[in-house]
Amino acid sequence: MKKYFISALLFLCGTLQSFQVLSQDLSLKTNAVAVARELPFQAFFKTPVGPKGLELSQTLLQAHGQRVRLVGYMVDSENPSVGHFLLTPRAIQTSEHADGDATDLPASTCVVLLDAQQQNWTVAHAPGPVAVEGVFRVERVEYPDGKVSWFHLQLDADATRAMSSQEIQKTLTTTHTQ
Amino acid sequence: MILFLILMKNTVLKLTQLFSGVMVIFCGMGLAHAQPKVTRLTPPSELFKSGKSDPLIARFLPNQRFDLQATIQPDESSKTIASAIFKVNGQEIKLPVALKSCASGCLSAVPKNSTVATIRAFSVQQAGVHTFSLEAIQSDGQSIKANGNFEIVPLIAGGQKVKNIIIMLGDGMGAAQRTAARIVAGGYSQGKSISTLAMDKFPVSGQIKTASLNSLITDSAPGMSAYVLGNKNNNNEEGVFPDDTTDPFDNPRIEYLSEYLSRTQGKALGLVTTADVFDATPAANAVHTSSRGAGTGIVDQYFDDRKLTGLSVLMGGGRKWFLPSTVPGSARSNLNDYAFSNVDPHTAEIVKRWGASEGKLDKDRDLIADFQTAGFKYAADKTALDALDISKTDRLLGLFSHSNMNVALDKMDGRRNIEKGIKGRVVDDFGFPDQPMLEEMTEKALAVLDKNKKGFVLMVEGASIDKQAHSMDTERWILDTIEFDRAIKVVQDYALKRGDTLVIVTADHECSGVALIGGSTVTDARLQELVKEGGSANIRDKVVGVYEKAGFPKYVIAPDGYPKTTDIDYRLLVGYGANSDRHEDWRTNALPLQDGQQPFVKSAPLSAYPADPVARDAEGKFMITGQVPGTSGVHTGTDIPISAMGPGAWSFTGVLDNTDVFFLLAQASIKGVVPPRGFLPAK
Numbered sequence: 092m093k094k095y096f097i098s099a100l101l102f103l104c105g106t107l108q109s110f111q112v113l114s115q116d117l118s119l120k121t122n123a124v125a126v127a128r129e130l131p132f133q134a135f136f137k138t139p140v141g142p143k144g145l146e147l148s149q150t151l152l153q154a155h156g157q158r159v160r161l162v163g164y165m166v167d168s169e170n171p172s173v174g175h176f177l178l179t180p181r182a183i184q185t186s187e188h189a190d191g192d193a194t195d196l197p198a199s200t201c202v203v204l205l206d207a208q209q210q211n212w213t214v215a216h217a218p219g220p221v222a223v224e225g226v227f228r229v230e231r232v233e234y235p236d237g238k239v240s241w242f243h244l245q246l247d248a249d250a251t252r253a254m255s256s257q258e259i260q261k262t263l264t265t266t267h268t269q
Numbered sequence: 270m271i272l273f274l275i276l277m278k279n280t281v282l283k284l285t286q287l288f289s290g291v292m293v294i295f296c297g298m299g300l301a302h303a304q305p306k307v308t309r310l311t312p313p314s315e316l317f318k319s320g321k322s323d324p325l326i327a328r329f330l331p332n333q334r335f336d337l338q339a340t341i342q343p344d345e346s347s348k349t350i351a352s353a354i355f356k357v358n359g360q361e362i363k364l365p366v367a368l369k370s371c372a373s374g375c376l377s378a379v380p381k382n383s384t385v386a387t388i389r390a391f392s393v394q395q396a397g398v399h400t401f402s403l404e405a406i407q408s409d410g411q412s413i414k415a416n417g418n419f420e421i422v423p424l425i426a427g428g429q430k431v432k433n434i435i436i437m438l439g440d441g442m443g444a445a446q447r448t449a450a451r452i453v454a455g456g457y458s459q460g461k462s463i464s465t466l467a468m469d470k471f472p473v474s475g476q477i478k479t480a481s482l483n484s485l486i487t488d489s490a491p492g493m494s495a496y497v498l499g500n501k502n503n504n505n506e507e508g509v510f511p512d513d514t515t516d517p518f519d520n521p522r523i524e525y526l527s528e529y530l531s532r533t534q535g536k537a538l539g540l541v542t543t544a545d546v547f548d549a550t551p552a553a554n555a556v557h558t559s560s561r562g563a564g565t566g567i568v569d570q571y572f573d574d575r576k577l578t579g580l581s582v583l584m585g586g587g588r589k590w591f592l593p594s595t596v597p598g599s600a601r602s603n604l605n606d607y608a609f610s611n612v613d614p615h616t617a618e619i620v621k622r623w624g625a626s627e628g629k630l631d632k633d634r635d636l637i638a639d640f641q642t643a644g645f646k647y648a649a650d651k652t653a654l655d656a657l658d659i660s661k662t663d664r665l666l667g668l669f670s671h672s673n674m675n676v677a678l679d680k681m682d683g684r685r686n687i688e689k690g691i692k693g694r695v696v697d698d699f700g701f702p703d704q705p706m707l708e709e710m711t712e713k714a715l716a717v718l719d720k721n722k723k724g725f726v727l728m729v730e731g732a733s734i735d736k737q738a739h740s741m742d743t744e745r746w747i748l749d750t751i752e753f754d755r756a757i758k759v760v761q762d763y764a765l766k767r768g769d770t771l772v773i774v775t776a777d778h779e780c781s782g783v784a785l786i787g788g789s790t791v792t793d794a795r796l797q798e799l800v801k802e803g804g805s806a807n808i809r810d811k812v813v814g815v816y817e818k819a820g821f822p823k824y825v826i827a828p829d830g831y832p833k834t835t836d837i838d839y840r841l842l843v844g845y846g847a848n849s850d851r852h853e854d855w856r857t858n859a860l861p862l863q864d865g866q867q868p869f870v871k872s873a874p875l876s877a878y879p880a881d882p883v884a885r886d887a888e889g890k891f892m893i894t895g896q897v898p899g900t901s902g903v904h905t906g907t908d909i910p911i912s913a914m915g916p917g918a919w920s921f922t923g924v925l926d927n928t929d930v931f932f933l934l935a936q937a938s939i940k941g942v943v944p945p946r947g948f949l950p951a952k
Contacts, residue, residue: 136597138700140671142649143588143637144596167900198589198598198671231594237563237604241597 132180314417336521367614396423427941441735441780471912492777499931517560531579539582544732573626584667781902782846
């Protein structure tokens with residue numbers, strides 16, 4: 092019981108620390124590359140929305156396959172994603188316990204993909220805005236749980252590689268057993 | 270020697286007894302192991318669970334349809350279940366029993382050789398408590414039996430029959446939410462409320478117990494469905510009992526009030542919400558699924574089974590589920606859609622016995638077009654809603670945002686041209702600047718439904734009372750409660766004019782443990798100064814007035830019905846008993862904490878948007894430690910109020926189970942109004 096408590100404390104401390112460092116590090120990494128174009132979430136669609144579907148803007152379509160810098164919020168969910176995290180234009184927390192499986196994400200949600208070598212990593216949630224940089228794709232992708240994403244950003248491998256094991260938990264399970 | 274022999278004899282005897290005992294236990298274990306068993310029997314009953322006949326868990330109306338189901342587990346992996354029958358009161362039910370093998374499609378904990386046996390759309394006319402049983406034969410000839418019970422609730426010949434039923438559902442609206450809205454909208458003077466809410470004027474009130482089938486703390490799906498099924502559902506499930514399969518659309522069904530009254534009386538159904546229409550509360554009136562998040566299947570079922578439910582009006586947000594998957598922003602996916610087999614009787618019988626649509630995995634479906642082809646008029650904004658010619662509108666679909674609609678405070682700021690968004694009004698940030706208020710939607714819904722000569726069931730949901738209470742965004746849920754009350758006023762006026770309409774106002778559960786703790790002892794200007802100074806010594810000790818120091822906060826109401834500002838001097842103060850960690854400064858949050866379901870916001874400067882309740886109001890450094898983990902307030906298990914008006918209203922008194930409401934509504938509609946319980950003449 093005591094060991095479990097200490098483990099939980101370590102996990103909590105590690106998580107809290109990672110919140111701070113992750114946010115800074117992502118910004119630092121992305122700031123280091125100057126060639127990326129800024130892609131604001133507000134430029135994704137034409138507004139106001141028409142009576143039916145959404146119309147993708149030219150700015151967005153031109154960003155497809157390009158290196159972009161995107162500033163937004165990491166989605167804070169009770170069930171953290173592995174190998175990726177979600178970035179949205181507004182601060183969002185999903186309350187699965189209250190809302191069941193209801194998806195609570197905006198259409199402009201961008202899936203930020205970790206490097207292929209980091210597919211079993213879970214990035215701890217960072218409050219406040221974060222800047223991410225990588226290759227952007229506009230493509231409808233359906234995930235195994237039925238969620239649909241239209242926008243993806245592939246992070247560089249070194250965007251997260253330099254972080255210590257305390258800053259990124261490989262998996263929550265691994266962290267619990269430390 | 271004799272003594273020795275006696276001792277030896279006793280010892281041998283004891284050893285023999287011990288050996289025998291061990292053998293008995295061993296054999297007993299062996300026998301227990303050698304028995305196939307029924308691991309689930311549906312409808313759920315205390316009789317099956319514990320062997321006790323009370324409390325009665327499942328109750329139905331005479332001829333209300335429901336499915337019977339059992340999961341049967343053979344004693345060895347090499348064996349299977351050869352046959353199964355269901356009996357009621359000892360008599361075999363002569364309906365097809367569908368046997369589904371768990372070789373695939375069952376939960377991982379269920380052995381692969383288990384079988385799920387189901388009879389679809391069963392019903393019983395005879396009132397009273399009935400025993401039902403499942404009898405199955407294993408492949409080696411062994412038999413297994415399990416018993417359960419359910420009640421058919423009698424309907425009594427009464428007086429006037431109610432033509433229309435209106436359920437006003439304030440999601441998460443407990444007593445405190447109602448009181449707060451009354452104080453803000455109506456004001457108090459010398460202990461008396463100056464003007465009351467519309468819901469305060471309802472002549473009858475009672476109290477509702479809200480627990481779901483599997484938890485003291487319900488979520489919105491079983492919270493709503495209990496009122497229109499007469500039965501408890503599990504959390505996250507609507508219109509179904511739990512089962513052991515993975516398909517979220519094949520669960521044992523229970524007939525909804527809408528389906529029952531559409532089938533027996535030809536009544537229409539209207540659903541109006543400020544949430545995404547696929548959300549739990551509206552869906553728990555018409556859709557049968559164990560996954561409240563299965564959006565594609567849920568909205569498809571609204572349309573596909575509209576002839577079962579009588580669905581004629583559907584309004585709210587949620588356009589993303591109606592767009593073909595090829596349209597950007599569409600959330601449609603085959604993975605959360607439904608399609609029943611026409612070969613496997615397990616689901617084929619749903620189509621055959623219930624008359625339900627077989628569904629189709631059709632993510633590319635244009636559901637708005639399908640609604641329009643079926644005669645629904647479509648409104649995409651308030652302007653289009655206002656422009657509807659009701660004389661030519663028999664059915665109505667309104668989808669006013671991509672997912673959840675904006676909350677009342679932000680919609681009203683939009684109408685007042687108050688610019689709190691990043692670049693302009695919050696509704697502009699979301700991309701939907703022309704959204705109707707709930708009372709405007711309600712008015713149109715009534716106008717359309719009123720055309721059905723056989724009457725209707727209408728459910729109107731104030732959805733974001735709950736959603737904003739989760740965020741502990743006080744002013745936003747208060748204004749949403751006021752918006753909800755304005756919709757109540759619309760139905761109240763309608764019902765008063767007609768005299769044949771029963772209206773109830775209630776919630777599905779309380780949210781966040783809201784408590785009105787007092788009033789501010791300072792002006793708003795002084796409050797802002799104290800926030801800058803920060804800390805509990807300033808923001809709590811110098812601000813929170815309790816008892817006589819609370820006074821009577823006075824909000825000024827604009828001609829549009831909402832407070833001119835919520836940042837008044839000596840304001841109402843609200844605390845939360847089911848809260849997460851949060852900072853508090855008592856002032857109105859300029860921007861909604863979050864709404865993850867909207868596609869358009871301005872991103873710069875993003876730091877203007879608070880991340881969560883801890884990040885919000887952090888300037889004041891008044892941190893309130895939460896009693897629950899995470900960053901949201903949570904639903905509570907506290908009883909909630911119910912108010913009623915119209916014929917049959919007097920039945921809604923006392924402390925009721927949420928499932929009781931269903932039977933009271935049905936009684937008034939089917940057999941007519943009767944005196945409340947306790948006032949009935951003795952038999």
